[in-house]
């Protein structure tokens with residue numbers, strides 16, 4: 405049996421018993437069967453059962469609920485979407501771009517409301533999201549962020565702060581300005597995933613852990629999940645495995661699994677906290693070679709996730725890819741450059757997980773009625789709130805409830821395939837290398853590089 409608590413600090417402190425639930429005990433027929441008890445699967449199960457408590461919903465989970473990215477992420481439950489409003493406007497028009505942002509604001513709030521209603525103590529704190537520029541050449545990045553939302557008439561949700569206003573909130577070395585998004589909350593993600601799993605069960609859903617789906621057969625007549633422990637036939641099957649869908653024979657090239665990593669400090673003393681400030685527990689991010697996503701945890705630590713990742717050749721997901729010592733060391737060093745007052749503070753935990761990147765950066769939340777197969781995946785590291793939107797959108801699609809959500813472009817999106825290996829690996833290496841080179845160049849010259857590199861253009865094509 406795996407030591408599930410060792411996969412992240414969040415799982416270790418989830419406040420829940422991580423002993424696996426019993427597996428599937430032979431073939432079954434249900435109304436809705438879901439692959440994966442991460443946020444996508446659990447939000448879908450939860451909202452389906454809210455809509456129709458008589459539904460027979462089964463969640464099939466290879467490990468335990470919250471084992472994947474959902475139990476290991478940075479805890480940014482924020483209205484961030486993999487494509488910017490400008491990119492969405494170019495692809496789908498201004499109204500659709502605006503509708504996605506509004507739906508994301510609702511998602512952040514729905515997470516808080518369900519925690520409240522279901523008594524899930526996920527340390528939800530809606531302090532917003534603060535993106536900090538730590539060099540003059542980073543200011544255009546945050547100005548562009550603000551401009552993006554102004555262009556779709558939603559600037560009221562955002563503010564720009566100068567250096568002084570920024571450090572009033574948070575003492576970060578070298579801060580020259582920041583962008584504040586009020587639609588963001590910090591959460592303890594494993595407490596959210598585990599609490600949500602309990603809520604699904606209270607509302608009549610069944611979660612089978614230690615039950616790996618090996619393949620699926622689409623309908624008609626009825627779609628089927630094939631597992632090591634029997635077949636599950638359903639009216640609807642939902643693929644909610646995000647990065648792990650790359651392991652499904654029929655999905656291999658639809659998603660690219662890449663890692664993300666976090667290092668965590670010990671609880672900081674009151675003296676250190678009074679130097680840093682950060683009283684509202686905003687989730688905080690920054691750019692450049694020391695760029696990262698940060699979370700001020702409810703128990704007084706800093707979780708620091710450096711923007712460095714690893715793509716495993718052949719999309720092969722193993723436990724070993726989570727343990728990138730070089731990235732952890734880079735994270736600890738970068739954290740000190742942000743907060744010199746952390747000198748001497750111990751980093752007690754480090755971990756990683758896999759997130760899923762679609763070829764065109766656009767998430768899919770779709771249901772194919774003739775085959776009975778629904779999908780929601782492709783969040784590219786912005787999945788904590790987006791999965792809630794997936795759950796509510798799939799609920800409307802599956803129950804044939806026409807709504808604003810069923811009109812969103814994600815419901816019509818069909819993910820493109822990634823290139824076969826070794827092109828996939830070579831391409832990902834090139835993009836990562838050229839990004840790092842650009843960051844170093846910008847830091848050396850003090851100028852933001854113009855346009856995209858050749859590698860980035862190829863990747864986008």
Ligand SMILES: Cc1cc2nc3c(=O)[nH]c(=O)nc-3n(C[C@H](O)[C@H](O)[C@H](O)COP(=O)(O)OP(=O)(O)OC[C@H]3O[C@@H](n4cnc5c(N)ncnc54)[C@H](O)[C@@H]3O)c2cc1C
Nearest residue numbers: 440442443444466472473474477478480617757786787788
């Ligand atoms: C280190 C890290 C930091 C991140 N930080 C943030 C952040 O701060 N904010 C943000 O918005 N997003 C963040 N993300 C992304 C976010 O965590 C994910 O987008 C989100 O959790 C995806 O949820 P999911 O349920 O779709 O997938 P997962 O949580 O990965 O769940 C998939 C589940 O499917 C199960 N499974 C896999 N294969 C099978 C199978 N064959 N049969 C049955 N079950 C199977 C897995 O065990 C897993 O439990 C981060 C991701 C990582 C890795």
